[in-house]
Amino acid sequence: MRVIITDSYDQLGKQAAQLISDSINEKPKLVLGLATGSTPLGTYKSLIELHQKQQVSFKQVRTFNLDEYLGLGPDHPSSYHYYMYNNLFNQIDINPDNVRIPKGLSEDLDTECADYEKEIKGVGGIDLQILGIGVNGHIGFNEPQTPFGSRTRVVDLAQETIEANARFFDNRADVPRQAISMGIRSIMHARRIVLLANGASKAWAIERSLQGPVTEDVPASVLQLHPDVTVVLDREAAASLTL
Ligand code: GLP
Secondary structure (H helix, E strand, C coil): CEEEEECCHHHHHHHHHHHHHHHHHHCCCCEEEECCCCCCHHHHHHHHHHHHCCCCCCCCCEEEECEEECCCCCCCCCCHHHHHHHHCHHHCCCCHHHEECCCCCCCCHHHHHHHHHHHHHHCCCCCEEEECCCCCCCECCECCCCCCCCCCEEEECCHHHHHHHHHHCCCHHHCCCEEEECCHHHHHCCCEEEEEECCHHHHHHHHHHHHCCCCCCCHHHHHHHCCCEEEEEEHHHHCCCCC
């Protein structure tokens, strides 16, 4: 595991964006796994800047998002679909046919989840997976106790996740209680993983995930078993690490 500690959130975003851009320039048909939440916003902003400076093109890139709230459609401003178009896709040259986000309004969720896995396999698997981390160590919406063998499926959100994500909704009561999420196993199949975290609220989860035991109590601790993980942090998120 490679750990990069940056001086600021701005630097974190720039470093992560450079890493993604380098991977795309090396392999223009990169299959990119994407995350949502506040953490990758700076990274997406920097990627847009790199694109505007013509240093990277997304024309042939394919993307798969980690998760989506159940019951929210693409036009709902708190859906991850809306987030991705608003914060990244509308400002780069990606082909919308190459974008895949779980369908939160699907009427046949079993088929949707199975299709998601098949589609990832169909394009040869994810080359580079971007991850954020929850305050409880979750990745995607894989909450503590999620089996490491899990695949894309419908999940229940932990109470702390509902609380943490309430800021993206008008009312706490509006936060969906369920989501579709890629599983731990689906994530671990990515060839390379880049985990991002900033702020003091993530220090516990980062310390447990990087230096604690590998346990389903802390989903991101599974990353210790992956051969190619880069962790990009700011100083606050890195504060509890023993270096
Ligand atoms: C959400 C998402 C995760 C994200 C995490 C952290 O629940 N499902 O993919 O990594 O929470 O979010 P944030 O970056 O806003 O702290």
